[in-house]
Amino acid sequence: MVGHRRKLLDAIAALRGAAMEPPDESEHGRTSAASPADAIGERRQVTVLFADLSGSTAFGQQLDAEEVHALLEQFYDRTDRIIQQHDGHIVRHIGDCVMAVFGAPVAHDNDAERAARAALAIQAAIREVSARVGRPVGVPIGLTGGQVVASRTGSAN
Numbered sequence: 001m002v003g004h005r006r007k008l009l010d011a012i013a014a015l016r017g018a019a020m021e022p023p024d025e026s027e028h029g030r031t032s033a034a035s036p037a038d039a040i041g042e043r044r045q046v047t048v049l050f051a052d053l054s055g056s057t058a059f060g061q062q063l064d065a066e067e068v069h070a071l072l073e074q075f076y077d078r079t080d081r082i083i084q085q086h087d088g089h090i091v092r093h094i095g096d097c098v099m100a101v102f103g104a105p106v107a108h109d110n111d112a113e114r115a116a117r118a119a120l121a122i123q124a125a126i127r128e129v130s131a132r133v134g135r136p137v138g139v140p141i142g143l144t145g146g147q148v149v150a151s152r153t154g155s156a157n
Contacts (some may be wrong), residue, residue, distance in 0.1 A: 046103035047115040047143055049088065049123025051079055051122055054138040055097040071133055072096065077123045079139075086118040087111075102149040114145050 053075050058067055059068050065105045079098045086109060088100040102118075103111035130137040 001154065020042065025130045037069075041149040043141055044104050044107055044150045045111070045145065046101050046107075046148050047112045047145040048091075049098075049100045049102065049115050049119060050142045051100075051119070051139050052141075054140055067133070071137070074129050075126075075137075075139070078129060079122050082118050082121045082125060086114045086121070088115065088118055098135070102127070104148070112143075112145055113143075119143060 005077070046128045053072070059071060063071070075096070076093060076098065083090055083100045087100070087106060088102045089105060091100075091101055100115075100118075102108075102115040108114060122139060122141060126137055126139045
């Protein structure tokens with residue numbers, strides 16, 4: 001019997017070999033979120049992506065403030081665009097981190113796959129950012145999944 005970790009590693013390896021474009025909508029079902037006015041919420045399976053720009057403290061000490069700002073802008077621009085291309089929802093930027101969710105407010109039957117593809121695309125895109133700033137830039141990415149109750153409770157919007 002193959003363990004969960006092995007299955008996940010095999011799936012990630014298979015994704016690396018596949019094109020990093022989001023799957024065609026005609027292949028995978030799409031489910032609308034609960035109505036924004038629905039305070040009760042809806043149980044959902046979601047995947048959360050957390051991407052952290054590593055070494056930003058050192059960048060702050062080695063680069064001018066404008067260069068750090070430009071680096072962060074490039075990081076957020078590329079990361080946000082990739083997440084949105086894979087139908088993820090950006091929850092927030094926290095310092096030098098991006099937190100996104102796949103599966104809410106719009107759910108697909110392959111949200112975990114979309115999150116994994118987005119993570120791989122971010123890793124590929126960050127190499128271009130590194131080349132532009134002339135120094136290595138790393139972005140560790142964590143993915144986790146589970147059930148949540150998706151609603152507007154606690155939302156500032």
